Amino acid sequence: MQIALAPMEGLVDDILRDVLTRVGAVDWCVTEFIRVSDRLLPASSFLKLASELEHGAATRAGTPLRVQLLGSDPLCLADNAAFACSLGAPAIDLNFGCPAKTVNKSRGGAVLLREPDLLHSILFEVRKAVPAQIPVTAKMRLGFDHKDGALDCARALVDGGAAQLVVHARTKVEGYKPPAHWEWVAKVRDVVNVPVFANGDIWSVEDWRRCREVSGVEDIMLGRGLVCRPDLARQIAAAKAGALLEPLSWEDLQPILADFWMQARRKMSPRYAPGRFKQWLSLLTRNYPQAVTLFAQVRRENGCDRLDALLGLDVNAQGFKAAV
Numbered sequence: 538m539q540i541a542l543a544p545m546e547g548l549v550d551d552i553l554r555d556v557l558t559r560v561g562a563v564d565w566c567v568t569e570f571i572r573v574s575d576r577l578l579p580a581s582s583f584l585k586l587a588s589e590l591e592h593g594a595a596t597r598a599g600t601p602l603r604v605q606l607l608g609s610d611p612l613c614l615a616d617n618a619a620f621a622c623s624l625g626a627p628a629i630d631l632n633f634g635c636p637a638k639t640v641n642k643s644r645g646g647a648v649l650l651r652e653p654d655l656l657h658s659i660l661f662e663v664r665k666a667v668p669a670q671i672p673v674t675a676k677m678r679l680g681f682d683h684k685d686g687a688l689d690c691a692r693a694l695v696d697g698g699a700a701q702l703v704v705h706a707r708t709k710v711e712g713y714k715p716p717a718h719w720e721w722v723a724k725v726r727d728v729v730n731v732p733v734f735a736n737g738d739i740w741s742v743e744d745w746r747r748c749r750e751v752s753g754v755e756d757i758m759l760g761r762g763l764v765c766r767p768d769l770a771r772q773i774a775a776a777k778a779g780a781l782l783e784p785l786s787w788e789d790l791q792p793i794l795a796d797f798w799m800q801a802r803r804k805m806s807p808r809y810a811p812g813r814f815k816q817w818l819s820l821l822t823r824n825y826p827q828a829v830t831l832f833a834q835v836r837r838e839n840g841c842d843r844l845d846a847l848l849g850l851d852v853n854a855q856g857f858k859a860a861v
Contacts, residue, residue, distance in 0.1 A: 542566035543760030558600040562770035573608035607632040609644040615666035647709035653693040660697025676703040703734040722752035765823040
């Protein structure tokens with residue numbers, strides 16, 4: 538079984554990838570999508586969203602990073618994929634799942650699931666341009682507004698050269714509303730000859746067990762579930778091995794939060810760092826009642842120094858003085 542960390546635009550950046558993969562049991566992760574339109578992007582465009590390329594294309598935990606591209610021009614995507622490989626990308630992932638309206642309006646993401654022939658052309662050109670030893674993979678939804686073409690899309694991607702598929706088990710129109718249709722992951726698995734990863738609505742070990750039973754696949758990609766429960770991958774890996782792992786407590790989470798905040802404080806403008814911290818903290822409220830209390834205390838604070846004080850953070854020690 539492999540467990541991957543999902544690419545989530547505006548959320549799972551290099552900082553969050555770093556702290557989540559160091560919690561453990563993530564086999565690989567993916568960048569936020571790099572939008573490709575009509576030109577070869579400069580190295581800075583890749584390094585902005587994939588700073589790990591400057592450090593062996595892996596997080597500090599040693600978790601490999603795939604570079605994800607989004608666009609609709611097969612040749613332009615191929616050129617940018619080849620360039621990403623020259624920068625050190627160990628794998629290229631192609632995004633056919635993003636449901637954002639602005640992305641779909643510019644012919645990117647899930648809207649391309651209406652055009653299986655174009656999916657094939659994109660995979661074919663990218664596969665041809667990328668060195669043979671570097672895998673090309675794809676992430677898809679079950680369709681744009683219906684699931685009727687899901688199997689045709691999966692076949693088109695694999696026939697074009699995809700070595701692996703991640704299937705978010707909903708259509709674009711369904712967005713992130715439950716349920717995820719894991720039974721369709723099983724249908725995709727039955728018509729392609731490459732590994733298929735199930736993605737969507739895996740929030741707990743129990744969800745993982747049900748997903749495995751319904752989808753029939755072992756490999757999974759975790760998105761919001763892992764962001765909201767940072768040790769979810771570790772819990773699932775333990776369960777797979779027949780062990781029971783004690784969940785990460787709020788107290789255990791404190792140094793992880795501290796590390797995240799210190800990285801955000803160091804890498805981001807003071808104008809934006811507090812917002813990034815509050816964004817993750819708000820998602821942690823799903824599983825940690827203490828996060829609700831902390832979020833209420835910091836939600837209106839936008840100054841880094843003030844946030845340090847509310848967190849009880851000793852900047853020089855780079856850690857919390859006391860648990861909240």
